[in-house]
Amino acid sequence: MAFEALTEREKKILGCLISHYVRSADPVGSRAIANKFRLGISPATIRNTMQDLEEMGLVQQPHTSAGRIPTDAGYRIFVDYLLRQEPLTDAEKAAIKDGLRVGAGGVDTILEQTSRVLADLSDHLGISITPQLDDSVLCRIELIQMSEGKLLVVLAFRSGLARTILLEVDAAISRLELEQMGQVLNEKLSGLTLGHIRKTIQERLVDSGGSPKLLRLFIDDDSDIWNNLGSSRMHIGGTEKIIFQPEFADRENLKDLMKMLHQESGLIQLLQDKSNKNSGIIITIGAENRAKEIQSCSVVSASYSAGNTTGTIGIIGPTRMPYGKLMSLVKYAARQLSKVMKGK
Amino acid sequence: MAFEALTEREKKILGCLISHYVRSADPVGSRAIANKFRLGISPATIRNTMQDLEEMGLVQQPHTSAGRIPTDAGYRIFVDYLLRQEPLTDAEKAAIKDGLRVGAGGVDTILEQTSRVLADLSDHLGISITPQLDDSVLCRIELIQMSEGKLLVVLAFRSGLARTILLEVDAAISRLELEQMGQVLNEKLSGLTLGHIRKTIQERLVDSGGSPKLLRLFIDDDSDIWNNLGSSRMHIGGTEKIIFQPEFADRENLKDLMKMLHQESGLIQLLQDKSNKNSGIIITIGAENRAKEIQSCSVVSASYSAGNTTGTIGIIGPTRMPYGKLMSLVKYAARQLSKVMKGK
């Protein structure tokens, strides 16, 4: 399994096999490799090597007398050691830049564009996730009375994100109370991250001088504001393309994927889990994914920065994906996105 | 084609044929009808009648020596004249009520739940669309300076909806200017519908006394606020179920559907187009749909009220759908949704 244990030839053949398989989606035979990549060795030799690779668990045969296909472990070696990033064409770069051009509507619109562009250029699923609010610095909080009993809370973050939430109030509220409460909240909370606020809200607001009935809305343990507001949003593009990948000819596979896609929280976790720990491109292959629904898929993701927080974008597709290309794509898109967000 | 031209027997057989076909998804033969529905007539008689129905264009044969399947026109007759709504079970009613129970996060969360519930109970696609802002009454507008050059505009509507939009400002803005501008905007605009505001914004704000550089953001012809804010949002549920409907075994069909689903604006138009004109349940069958991508699908939709505006919910599936059940479902859900929204 260790990369060092592989001979030069084994590496080369694993590489050829994978890059051929990614294109063809059919098991790759020794002859195919010998013909396509002029390695100067005969099919028979390649066969021997392929047997070795199979013993190491890097490739497998769907059935006797078929060619080989890579295993998850094989892809892993490929991605970690053999992969060379494929540079993007000028057209592709342009498409990304155009797609992310600052439009109206703020962060959400841009992210929707991003997932669209990623999907279009990759023919796989493009995913984008809003920055994590937990690390976002609150820059202002505003209270708006919409009617008796309905109070709109607006939270504006330094990263350019804004969230609104509607609260129910039992008692009537005077204009004065509202203004006062707003002042208190801004004094005590602005400049802090949402995560920080969530943890320390109790101590910060007790005895702060706000009106008790309003105060309760913000302090209560199960206050909707702090508990539900942190969740990120997600955009998906390319569903209409991914269904043509041969691995999704089986409806059960497709079902798993679809289920995953519409189960927002799970997917967000899936992508954020990883991106947090590392700052570069993260590639998760097949069974490495926690969620069993997509263990026949791989995820290529990267984080982008927005203000002092980060969000995540990525591409999801079958493990048989052009990793080199997709890495460049995601990397470039993440960088562009960070730039655009800074401009915001 | 006219309903009156049909004999009693023809109506009956059309009805039997459709309700059988909806279940089986297979062409229905004369024997099947004779066996399943004890009509007291022989298969031969039924065959004769089916020939008549075919001449009228209400049913068709996929090929010689297959049973019949309904045409769009057949479904139309069925829906308009023969359909009896299937009452919901208590469990179903409970599921809807539970699903729509007021949760945190306001309108969007509820609508997401709604689409989920509709999908779960129908095994088709559940769609929900936010109320049209154009008819929504603005109850307050708030300006928040997020940093130099970034201005957050918050619009709160009486229906409980809120929208934020981020604007770029060239020049520095003083606190005073901002407050003044906020006052002017609220004075001049609150109490009006967004649509009204859009049309009359020029006259209303010219010479209103606000700071010119701020004023420009709101008056300019291509101001992002009024142009881009009106668009509704949409939620979809049930994608993982619909792919098992036999009509989507063909990947091309599935692709068309998926394309449609992710093309938000088109879909919103599709559903809203109709719901506006009529206040009850709207059913659009197959080729009656404008968008050619879903001309093998039917749409059952209804509008709900929120404040003084309306939004739309609906179900999309193959034309072979249990119209009676889905009508009841959508109707009940829309009514519940209106109730919940009123409570908001």
Place this chain on the structure above:
DNA sequence: TATTGGCACTCTTCTCCTACGAGTGATAAA
């Protein structure tokens, strides 16, 4: 000793063929 050509073997896939069955339309009898 590593590589290669050759060969027998395996397994899938494609095609052709047939038999079957479902369903019809027409006709003649009830």
Place this chain on the structure above:
DNA sequence: TTTATCACTCGTAGGAGAAGAGTGCCAATA
């Protein structure tokens, strides 16, 4: 007007066989 019957059509399921791809192994080779 309805029904029983029968010949006919056409899609589908199943099986046989051929083709093809690819392997593993072995003996020859450089």
